[in-house]
Structure formats: C-alpha cells, structure tokens
Amino acid sequence: MSATTDPMSATSATSTDVKKPLTGPAATRAVRTAFSSPTASIVAIAIGVLWTIPTFGLFINSFRSKSDAATSGWWMFFVHPSFSLDGYRQVLTGQGGLFIPLVNSLAITIPATIIPIFVASMAGYALAWMRFRGSDAIFFTFFALQVVPLQMALVPLQQYYVHGLRIAGITVLPSPGVNGTLAQIWLSHTMFSLPLAVFLLHNFIAQLPGSLIEAARVDGASHLRIFRSVVLPLSMPAIASFSIFQFLWVWNDLLVAKTFGGSNPALQPVTARMQSLTGSYGSHLELLAPAGFLTIVVPVIVFLALQRYFVRGLLAGSVKG
Amino acid sequence: MSATYVSLASSVAGQAATTLLGAVEAVLGFVAILAIVFFVAGRATGRLEKPLAVIICLGPALFLVALGLVIPAITTINNSLTNQQFLGQQKTKKVGLKNYVFAFTDPYTQQTIVRTVLWLVIVPAVAVGVGLLVALLVDRMKYASIPKTMVFLPTAISFVGAAVIWSYVYNYVTPSQPQTGLLSQVVIKLGWSNPPNWLITPPLNTFLEMVIMIWIQAGFAMVVLGAALKAIPDEVIESARMDGASGFRLFRTIQVPMIRNTLVVVLTTVMITTLKVFDIVFTINNGNFKTDVLARQMYADMFVTSQVARGSALAVILFLAVLPLVLYNVRQLRREREIR
Secondary structure, eight states, X not given: OOGGGSGGGOOOTHHHHOOSOOOHHHHHHHHHHHHOOHHHHXXXXXXXXXXHHHHHHXXXXXXXXXXXXXXXXXXXXXXXOOOOOHHHHHHHHXXXXXXXXXXXXXXXXXXXXXXXXXXXXXXXXXXXXXXXXXXXXXXXXXXXXXXSOHHHHHHXXXXXXXXXXXXXXXXXXXXOXXXXXXXXXXXXXXXXXXHHHHHHHHHXXXXXOHHHHHHHHHTTOOHHHHIIXXXXXXXXXXXXXXXXXXXXXXHHOOHHHHHHHTTOTTTOOHHXXXXXXXXXXXXXXXXXXXXXXXXXXXXXXXXXXXXXXXXXXXXXXXXXX | OHHHHHHHHHHHHHHHHXXXXXXXXXXXXXXXXXHHHHHHHTTOOGGGHHHHHHHHHHHHHHHHHIIIIIHXXXXXXXXXXXXOOSTTOSXXXXXXXXXXXXXXXXXXXXXXXXXXHHHHHHHHHHHHHHHHHHHHHHTTOTTXXXXXXXXXXXXXXXXXXXXXHHHHHHOOOOTTSOOOOHHHHHHHHTTOSSOOOGGGSTXXXXXXXXXXXXXXXXXXXXXXXXXXXXXXXXXXXXXXXXXXXXXXXXXXXXXXXXXHHHHHHHHHHXXXXXXXXXXXXXXXXXXXXXXXXXXHHHHHHHHTSOOHHHHHHHHHHHHHHHHHHHHHHHHHHHHHHHHO
C-alpha cells in the first residue's frame, strides 16, 4: 500500500490533446475522471473493511449463544450460525449489570453537555462583541489553557470538592458540598471543556454579520438581550457541532469518571463499569461482547446520525475556517 | 419469589428515574438561574450596562477555568516539589526536585518514559500516514462516504469500548483448541503454529496496544486532511496534470506542500492525544507486563499507591511535553488570524 498506487497514476487521454488549461466545471470533470481509478477505490474499500472487522466481530459475538461465543471465534458464526439474546438479558438485568451505569452515563452526559454550551457561548459573545481592553488576551488565555492536561487538575480538584479551596492554610472558598454526587462530575467536565468550547463558539460568533448586531444596538437592545435573541439562535450550527463533540467526549470518558465517581456504583458511568467488568468478565467472553456493544452503541448512533456537524466542529477546531 | 423479583426490578427502575430526574432538574435549575440573572441585569441601563454584561457573560467561564485548571495546575506543580504521599496529607515538606530526579533515575519510571516516547513517535506517524493515504484515495472519488465512514467510525468509540473490541482480536487460546482471537486464527492459518500470548508478551504487547490507538486516530487525520485536499482548487491539479505531474509526483510537489500546515497541525493534535493515553493501557493490562505509560503510572501514583508527589511530578513532565506542541498550534492559529 505504498503511495505510488494512489489514484493519480491514471492519466486521462483528454489532457494530452487539450493544451489550454481547463477551468471551472470542465476542470472538475477532468479531475474527477482521472481520479476515479478502480485500484484506488478497491484499496480504499479494503482499508475500510479492515477498519470495520474488529467492531463487526464484537457485534456478531454479542448475538451468539453463550457456549458458542466462549469456545469458538466469531467468524465460526458463518459456519454454525446460532442466535441468542441471553447475553444481553443477563448484562442488562443481572446484578452489577449495565442498566444503571447506562442511566448514569445519560445523567452525566446531558448536564455536562448543556451547561458548558451556555457558559462558553456567553463568554464567546463577550469576547467577540463587547470589546474591552484585554479581551484579546483573555481569549488567547482560554485557548492556551488547552495545554493543561486534565491529569494535572485531578488531585487538587478532588481536594477542593472535599475540603474547599485553601491557600496557605486559609479557606478561600468553602467546599461546594457536591462530594459523592453526580454534580462534581458535571462540574469537572464543564471546567475541562471550556478552553475548547470558548474557542469554537467565539470563532463562530465573531463571524456573525456585524450589521445585525449594530441594528439591534441602534434599536436600543442591551448586550444581554442581543445575546439571548440574536446571537444564541444564530449560533445553533456551532452549538450543534460542539454538543456532539462534548457528548462523545463525556460519554466515552473514563479518567474523570473514575476519579470523581470513584467506585461508587451509583455514580459509575458505563465506561467505568465496563472497565471493571473486563477484569471479572475476563473468563466470560460471552458476556463481554454484549456489554461491550451496549457501551459503544449510543455514541455510535449519535455519531452516525450527526456526522456532518461533528466534522464541521473538527474542522473549525484544528484547521482554519 | 416472583414478588421479590418484581420489587427488585421496580427499585432499579426507581433508582434510574431518580438519577435521570436529578440530571434534568440540574439543567432546568441552571437555565432558570441564568434567566433570572439576565432578567434582573437587563434592567440596568446607561454606563453600567456594558460592564455588567461583561461580568455576567465572562464571569462564570473565568471562574470555572480558574478553579478547575489554573489553580489546580499551580497546586500540582507545588505538590511535585514536596514529599506528599497520600491525598489530603497535612504535614508535607519541601524536597526540591527530588521527585523529578526520582522519575528520571528510577528504572521502572525510566522504562515508562521510554515507552511513552515510543507511543509518541509511532502512533501519530502511522495514524497520519494511514489517514493521508485514505484521504488521497477517496479524494474526488465517487461514493467516497462509504469507506470514509468505515475508517471514521472508531472515532466515536471509547477507549474502553475499543479495548473490549480488540480483545476479540488479541485473545489467546492454546493452539490445539479452537481459537477465539482473530489474530491467532489468522497467523495459524498462515503457518505460524505456535503464536505467543499476544497481550502479555513484551515488547510486542505495547505495539499491539498502539495499533488500537492508531485505529481510533486515523479517522480524525483522514477527515481533516481530506478537507484540506478538497480545498485545493481543481484547476491547480488539472494544470499540474497537464504539465505531466501524476501519481507520486503530483502528491509530492503539489498536494503535500499545499496541505503542509494542516498536516503539521493534525500531527501535533494526535501527538497531544497520544501523550495522554491512559484508558487503553489501563483497561487492557493495567500497565502490567511492561506496558505502562506516563498517564497510567501517574494515575496509579496519585490514587492507588499513595505517591501523590511523584504522580504530580509525572503530571508536570507530561505538561512540559505537551507545552511545545500546543504552543506551536497556538502560533499557527495566531498567524492565520493575522492573515485574515
């Protein structure tokens, strides 16, 4: 699969007799013809299939009968088909199963997605349209804070939740009293998401047409009013992008959940539960498959349904635009 | 008997309902507070209006970032210079750079650092390579969305989920028995009669865990690079082709230079993610069998083995390693803003 087998190796006949450079749709058509080489398509599909096989294996195994899944590989399904939902039933209803963790994941993800949207879009609006001295510096500080790995924040933040904020032995801020509740997971995710969220939403809000905001100002609308009735509704595309980002991030997170949820089953999201199951289910491969599939199914559905917005967010975050 | 089953089921349903209700209440409460603040502050007019709006809009974000990132980062740097062992320890002593000296002289930690560097070199290079290859292959191809979605899908899967998925690839069974792991099955069919127990055989296991990370990251690289390739005007490519550039030459002389900035940004972004890799190593072997990496050992130091100061030192090392990468990205961004 060296780069020499790429699609450009095909030379089209048209380019030799036409000497003048093509422009517009003609160029598009010529390039498209030249690039649609069958070899390239086959290699691309082959890589796609290779990338899908591991997930496909998990999917097949999750529906096989327990004894089959434990004693033979998933590809044997095509030789000796067997179908059973026992694994799913056991994983969902059994003691220490995945039902409550799935609910917890939902209960963690929804607030941890919605709260940062408001906090970050307000900040983004302030930094983009209420120019004041230092607003640029604050914006770059937000962005640059992405350097701080959340690993650096874990211990001090946990200490804050338990004891409050102490500087040199003096309590500056009392503990917020959220220790042992989902609230500390919401709060942590909100804090860790802000550098990216402010960056993404600011960039979008800054590009809204200035004439709109001017017009509202002239009509006597206050900044808060403009935010509520002009900026927020117009920012929906960027908000959608960020929400998917944050939803996937929070749902798939293990480190924050493990640190602030600890081993308390009432707070455990599905990733943390799954992680502890891999140990005890190690000898029960038949349960690992349905459990694993339940872990990934929600983000995968969200991802497939809203891929367009996700890609838009990705591009806004790491490439210009 | 069935009555207890029913009551158990209803108590589980009750717990689920309570949890979800709590989450919904929190969101509604948050929005309600916001609405009240907006309503009250909206009454202000004149000279007070703008400063008040700035405080209301910017205040929460600044407060949360200070509390959740800035102060904790400073505290962690501070902790790394003490002899703190367990969480919440009151009496600690300054020990200077002792924890850093330990990190670079302790044989186990040295190995962890070397392994993390290996991750940092191999994963981004291969993931970006594969991503670029697929992006090139499907660039301007019909029905490109099918192979693209297939490669992109793992992006949505958690590291924990990925570890479970790949356990069906790397699972080991004695060669005389029917195989349950795909990798063993394939190599046995290819004639390797006695494959090793993949995940507990160093140094092989580290590379196999890297494959999982590459599997996840390649889709991200593909999408961003694909967009950059698409942004090259058709006219440019067509005229280059007419000048006789095709295949690898077109790629090297036209396409790569035109997407170079994007290529570097993708590379640094994957590097940052790779440096912090925790979940894969944690879920598969918990860092045993010589697979430990910086982020995993740091977690264990802080929360399992009560070596908070040593863990903090590792966190600072991680921070210092990420710093130049992010600064590069920030500089890149600044330059783009100035051009605009």
